[in-house]
Amino acid sequence: MTRLFGIMVLTTFFTCMPVLADTPEFTLTIKDHLFYPSELRVPANQKVRLLIINEDPTPEEFESYELNREKVILGGRRTVIFVGPLRTGEYSFFGEFNMSTAQGILIAE
């Protein structure tokens, strides 16, 4: 079983190579528990790289049910997540640690 597990892990890692080239990058900034911009427009049917910069001194968790994304970003740090390819439409996201203020929409068009 250990061998089978090893094969599964290796297959996952080697058949799914990261594709970095030609992936457009967009930036989201967290400041005063708000997202800037709160409406982010990205191309549909294409994978995009989101650079998220947390300018607050406190941590935040970027979360989106529609995008299936969840990531903790410590205060004063930055991170990267990939989304898509997305169908045309609106996808909401929020900061889980400050849900009342940190809200945003990603628009795929």
Add this chain to the structure above:
Amino acid sequence: MLLDIVIIVLRETLEASVLIGVLLSVSRHTDINLLWIFPAMILGTAAALFYALSLGEISEWFDYAGQEVINAGMQYIIYALLGCIVCLLFSLDKQKRKYLKGLMVASVAMAMVREGSELFVFYTAFLSQPGSALQAATSGFIGLSVGVSAGVIGYYALVTQKPPTAKAFQAFLLVLILTGMAMQATQLLIQVDWITVNEPVWDTSWLVAEPSATGQVLYAVFGYEATPSLIEIILYFISMAMILGPVMLLNFFTKNRNNEVKP
């Protein structure tokens, strides 16, 4: 804000709580002293604290993919540990069951690391705000209580069953939980583009929406995904088959041997 904290704490504790409930019921049916849970929780809490303190540095590894890669690695290890537990439940050799305790300690401790570290990070942020300590503590306690209740209900629902029925349910739940662990690992690797995906194959959000209470429980415990891509579906069934295959073989040989013993 009060309800937000309840929900956050509940979400982070639900998965570990249900897992602990099922594993304690396994201990009960295999005559293992339930006290293993204490070293497991101490180990898990210490590891979660250490992980939370290192999170800033880890997050920057592999071009900001460190958090996902390490978390996915931990999820795959829990998957393997739980797989071993399920196989041991059906093992012919009762002596091998002595390994169960160690496997359960390791899997519970590791299951607490990721969610536990997120709770530590959340609480350090929240407690930095003035006058919020009592609110954070009471709301957190409510969330924790609801999360723990789910595990307690699961435990009693399983231990009140007769051993063969309980074993079938324990194995069934553990297979769903461990496959959910593998599914969550896949989703983490997709998030940082270590696994490339195409468009979703289906959308079941009309049936069970992920933000709903049911969706949250199904995600936390079984890795539910309303809009899975093809590779997620394939990896889900491969990870399930990799455990179910050996279990079915073990079950088959056990029945054969029992039949041979009977005149």
